[in-house]
Amino acid sequence: MHLVLTSRILGILLMIFSLAMLPPVVISLIYQDGGTEAFGIAFAINVIAGFILWYPARRYRKELSVRDGFFVTLMFWLVLGLFGAFPLMLSDHPGLSFTDAFFESLSGLTTTGATVITGLDDLPHSILFYRQQLQWLGGMGIIVLAVAILPMLGIGGMQLYRAETPGPMKDSKLTPRITETAKALWYIYLSLTVACAVGYWIAGMNVFDAICHSFATVAIGGFSTHDASMGYFNSAAIELICVFFMIISAFNFSLHFLSWRRGSFIYYWKDPETRFFLGILALAVIITGLTLATTQAYSETDSWRHALFGVVSVATTTGFGIGDFSSWPSYLPFLVFSLAFIGGCAGSTGGGMKVIRTLLVYKQGLREIRRLLHPNAVIPIKVGRKPVPDRVIEAVWGFFSVYIITFIGLQIGLLMSGLDMVTAWSAVGACINNLGPGLGEVAANYGEINDPAKWILSAAMLLGRLEIFTVLVLFIPDFWER
Amino acid sequence: MHLVLTSRILGILLMIFSLAMLPPVVISLIYQDGGTEAFGIAFAINVIAGFILWYPARRYRKELSVRDGFFVTLMFWLVLGLFGAFPLMLSDHPGLSFTDAFFESLSGLTTTGATVITGLDDLPHSILFYRQQLQWLGGMGIIVLAVAILPMLGIGGMQLYRAETPGPMKDSKLTPRITETAKALWYIYLSLTVACAVGYWIAGMNVFDAICHSFATVAIGGFSTHDASMGYFNSAAIELICVFFMIISAFNFSLHFLSWRRGSFIYYWKDPETRFFLGILALAVIITGLTLATTQAYSETDSWRHALFGVVSVATTTGFGIGDFSSWPSYLPFLVFSLAFIGGCAGSTGGGMKVIRTLLVYKQGLREIRRLLHPNAVIPIKVGRKPVPDRVIEAVWGFFSVYIITFIGLQIGLLMSGLDMVTAWSAVGACINNLGPGLGEVAANYGEINDPAKWILSAAMLLGRLEIFTVLVLFIPDFWER
Ligand SMILES: [K+]
Ligand SMILES: [K+]
Numbered sequence: 001m002h003l004v005l006t007s008r009i010l011g012i013l014l015m016i017f018s019l020a021m022l023p024p025v026v027i028s029l030i031y032q033d034g035g036t037e038a039f040g041i042a043f044a045i046n047v048i049a050g051f052i053l054w055y056p057a058r059r060y061r062k063e064l065s066v067r068d069g070f071f072v073t074l075m076f077w078l079v080l081g082l083f084g085a086f087p088l089m090l091s092d093h094p095g096l097s098f099t100d101a102f103f104e105s106l107s108g109l110t111t112t113g114a115t116v117i118t119g120l121d122d123l124p125h126s127i128l129f130y131r132q133q134l135q136w137l138g139g140m141g142i143i144v145l146a147v148a149i150l151p152m153l154g155i156g157g158m159q160l161y162r163a164e165t166p167g168p169m170k171d172s173k174l175t176p177r178i179t180e181t182a183k184a185l186w187y188i189y190l191s192l193t194v195a196c197a198v199g200y201w202i203a204g205m206n207v208f209d210a211i212c213h214s215f216a217t218v219a220i221g222g223f224s225t226h227d228a229s230m231g232y233f234n235s236a237a238i239e240l241i242c243v244f245f246m247i248i249s250a251f252n253f254s255l256h257f258l259s260w261r262r263g264s265f266i267y268y269w270k271d272p273e274t275r276f277f278l279g280i281l282a283l284a285v286i287i288t289g290l291t292l293a294t295t296q297a298y299s300e301t302d303s304w305r306h307a308l309f310g311v312v313s314v315a316t317t318t319g320f321g322i323g324d325f326s327s328w329p330s331y332l333p334f335l336v337f338s339l340a341f342i343g344g345c346a347g348s349t350g351g352g353m354k355v356i357r358t359l360l361v362y363k364q365g366l367r368e369i370r371r372l373l374h375p376n377a378v379i380p381i382k383v384g385r386k387p388v389p390d391r392v393i394e395a396v397w398g399f400f401s402v403y404i405i406t407f408i409g410l411q412i413g414l415l416m417s418g419l420d421m422v423t424a425w426s427a428v429g430a431c432i433n434n435l436g437p438g439l440g441e442v443a444a445n446y447g448e449i450n451d452p453a454k455w456i457l458s459a460a461m462l463l464g465r466l467e468i469f470t471v472l473v474l475f476i477p478d479f480w481e482r
Numbered sequence: 483m484h485l486v487l488t489s490r491i492l493g494i495l496l497m498i499f500s501l502a503m504l505p506p507v508v509i510s511l512i513y514q515d516g517g518t519e520a521f522g523i524a525f526a527i528n529v530i531a532g533f534i535l536w537y538p539a540r541r542y543r544k545e546l547s548v549r550d551g552f553f554v555t556l557m558f559w560l561v562l563g564l565f566g567a568f569p570l571m572l573s574d575h576p577g578l579s580f581t582d583a584f585f586e587s588l589s590g591l592t593t594t595g596a597t598v599i600t601g602l603d604d605l606p607h608s609i610l611f612y613r614q615q616l617q618w619l620g621g622m623g624i625i626v627l628a629v630a631i632l633p634m635l636g637i638g639g640m641q642l643y644r645a646e647t648p649g650p651m652k653d654s655k656l657t658p659r660i661t662e663t664a665k666a667l668w669y670i671y672l673s674l675t676v677a678c679a680v681g682y683w684i685a686g687m688n689v690f691d692a693i694c695h696s697f698a699t700v701a702i703g704g705f706s707t708h709d710a711s712m713g714y715f716n717s718a719a720i721e722l723i724c725v726f727f728m729i730i731s732a733f734n735f736s737l738h739f740l741s742w743r744r745g746s747f748i749y750y751w752k753d754p755e756t757r758f759f760l761g762i763l764a765l766a767v768i769i770t771g772l773t774l775a776t777t778q779a780y781s782e783t784d785s786w787r788h789a790l791f792g793v794v795s796v797a798t799t800t801g802f803g804i805g806d807f808s809s810w811p812s813y814l815p816f817l818v819f820s821l822a823f824i825g826g827c828a829g830s831t832g833g834g835m836k837v838i839r840t841l842l843v844y845k846q847g848l849r850e851i852r853r854l855l856h857p858n859a860v861i862p863i864k865v866g867r868k869p870v871p872d873r874v875i876e877a878v879w880g881f882f883s884v885y886i887i888t889f890i891g892l893q894i895g896l897l898m899s900g901l902d903m904v905t906a907w908s909a910v911g912a913c914i915n916n917l918g919p920g921l922g923e924v925a926a927n928y929g930e931i932n933d934p935a936k937w938i939l940s941a942a943m944l945l946g947r948l949e950i951f952t953v954l955v956l957f958i959p960d961f962w963e964r
Contacts, residue, residue: 066854066855066857153854154854155854156850330897330900331894331897331898334893334894334897335894338890361883362883362887365883365884367876368876368877368879368880368881368883368951369884369954369958371880372548372552372635372637372951373548373549373955373958373961375548375636393876394849394850397843397846397879397882398846398851400882401843401846401847402847402850402851405844411816412813412816412817415812415813416812418812421816421903421904421921422903422904439903469850469851472851473854473855476851476852479855
């Protein structure tokens with residue numbers, strides 16, 4: 001561990017992050033919403049804190065080790081979550097407590113989209129823009145993390161994607177590869193955002209809402225500038241655009257990179273994870289639509305509209321709403337919510353356990369049943385036509401095991417804080433899968449639950465976003481040994 | 483598949499099973515409780531049905547193949563569950579419907595212990611005895627299944643125990659090994675039952691209750707002759723005896739065999755699964771006792787008494803009660819109920835996923851975290867001092883995967899039938915883990931839930947008892963090919 005190096009990096013990071021306070025300043029000046037001061041102070045705090053971290057360590061230059069990588073990754077979200085909370089505390093509206101502000105800030109940066117705020121429609125434009133921007137920046141971070149860092153660290157089977165990572169791969173050191181890859185990915189990310197915003201604007205949103213919602217869409221974040229979320233616009237065109245970009249953003253960004261560089265869409269279709277993902281979505285939409293129509297929860301047209309939007313929003317772990325899926329009849333809330341555990345594809349801004357891991361887990365189950373009949377046959381697990389190395393499957397299972405143990409621990413914590421069973425289970429699920437809305441008391445909003453529960457759920461968001469291992473590895477004694 | 487052979491075996495089985503109707507006949511004559519006729523008719527039905535299955539196939543002799551093994555194992559429980567239901571339908575008290583009678587009968591035979599009957603204290607003695615006897619017979623079947631059959635079929639990693647199975651092992655054919663092993667195991671099982679019954683009797687139960695409860699204890703069944711279950715006796719001595727025999731019955735019966743043959747108790751302590759199991763129990767009792775005492779749910783002494791009995795009863799998947807753990811404060815119902823997912827040791831009458839599988843899953847999780855820091859190190863997973871073959875770990879994970887998929891499918895079924903989330907989740911958990919009592923609407927009794935739900939839960943009991951694979955393997959097309 002190079003703590004001095006870490007300090008230098010975090011200092012630089014904070015100083016760069018302080019720039020994120022400036023667009024809201026501009027917006028507060030345009031709309032005269034009174035937010036200028038809060039963002040000004042927050043800017044100063046970030047710059048000063050960044051400088052204090054950076055200055056003593058400024059001449060310290062070393063390559064990042066893998067251990068440093070884990071630590072910096074965790075600190076990236078933790079420190080930004082903390083300093084990102086300032087405007088939400090300093091502004092009179094919403095004027096959140098420290099707990100609430102940290103929860104909201106981390107929920108933004110981890111692209112979870114769980115909110116403690118009600119009355120969004122009445123908030124200053126600068127605050128609204130800032131929340132959306134937090135998600136967008138968080139999404140950027142995740143793309144780099146998921147495409148460039150996790151495969152290299154080999155977390156939970158993600159070494160599977162090592163060879164496919166764009167950018168120079170032969171180099172064994174972290175820094176140059178990340179910089180190179182990051183540029184290409186951010187370019188794609190930015191293009192998607194612009195396309196999405198233009199789409200929303202053409203479909204009828206005003207410029208402010210179009211930009212704000214495009215941020216939350218490509219980041220698979222789910223924050224909105226309205227309490228009614230996407231339902232506010234009541235527009236089938238907007239919903240379709242949203243569905244399209246939610247799905248696109250839940251694809252592996254390596255595929256976007258590949259398709260863009262080689263000018264062909266065939267790579268999406270050739271990818272087994274993407275196909276499996278689309279298959280699950282299609283199946284879930286059909287089941288949900290049929291059930292909604294037959295139970296007459298909505299009119300027939302509306303049933304399909306709600307089914308499509310609701311399923312895609314939850315399955316991609318975006319969490320936008322045009323209605324409240326948690327009040328759908330019978331088994332639908334459970335079924336739809338369960339899709340968030342599968343989540344988006346690896347290397348996307350989506351949360352959950354990732355489609356590829358689910359696919360491997362499913363194939364392993366099938367293989368074991370076959371093996372009972374053919375005990376001596378060698379049955380490789382294949383994704384596409386390539387056999388998956390045992391090492392990867394072991395890692396996926398290790399991930400799964402730790403995921404479940406962590407989940408149960410967090411759920412017990414919430415139950416101790418006083419939440420009921422359904423709320424506790426779904427709140428952990430909604431946060432660890434970076435989905436946002438849950439069931440029961442947290443179907444719409446996290447404002448009413450107790451403070452200890454909010455801290456536990458903050459931990460859940462962070463654990464989920466960093467694929468759990470990145471956090472847990474810091475707790476084993478080996479990590480801190482020389 | 484040799485259907486004729488299967489028919490012969492099931493015919494013989496049914497004719498033997500018909501003998502199970504005779505002790506209740508004797509008891510109904512002693513107590514003059516009016517059950518004689520019902521059991522007489524049931525006896526006749528069993529004998530006749532058995533004869534019809536056996537007679538045409540009586541000259542057909544072939545060795546059982548592995549496929550036949552799967553089929554016969556499933557049919558064993560299914561056919562006995564069906565024919566075992568007759569007395570419960572035919573008797574005026576309780577005079578159950580077909581659905582209820584099948585549920586109750588299968589719940590007995592699978593040692594689940596979920597009951598649809600209330601007013602146990604007023605039922606005829608013959609019926610009460612019969613229910614307990616179903617559990618005892620089911621427990622016998624499981625011991626043979628778990629110690630002799632599953633390791634050979636290699637279900638869910640149970641090949642780990644192949645070398646340790648008592649009896650002649652070199653032989654590759656099913657029949658002689660099973661017969662040999664079965665005799666030794668039943669001897670142990672019978673001895674434990676007698677010891678337990680004598681213990682209960684000395685501690686103050688009458689002879690009838692002592693025998694009945696000893697059946698349900700060593701079978702880890704949990705049926706009782708009283709609505710208040712073990713709470714009826716309100717005796718610390720009886721509870722301690724019960725705790726002791728629940729734990730003993732949740733140990734691997736191979737260890738009992740080994741200890742008995744070699745005259746030493748060291749084998750229990752040397753077994754890593756047993757140690758892990760006792761460790762979990764101790765930890766859970768301490769946490770539960772402390773929480774009950776601090777929340778003042780009971781007096782201090784009663785807190786520890788309830789913690790010890792409740793934790794052991796649920797963790798071993800017995801399901802006896804001296805109080806209602808589902809109404810314990812805060813996180814306790816969830817925590818205690820979760821222990822049933824771990825369940826008893828492999829090769830015991832206990833349900834759940836089995837301690838050894840949990841241990842391996844946990845070790846795999848730890849290994850993956852270590853591997854992040856030492857990516858090139860070879861880190862074997864060891865149980866005791868022996869490294870576990872990769873093949874076994876893969877099989878355990880396959881089991882886990884199929885278990886979860888099955889669980890979610892069953893839960894969706896229950897939600898469709900109209901149950902609420904907590905009831906649906908805990909009912910599946912209570913039945914697939916062969917525990918018995920759940921949470922919510924099924925905390926004490928399954929009588930009030932709808933009929934489709936009862937059929938789904940019957941499937942859950944059967945799937946759980948047969949380690950899921952034994953059932954699912956019949957649904958893959960390969961199975962039925964020549
Ligand atoms: K989200
Ligand atoms: K039981």
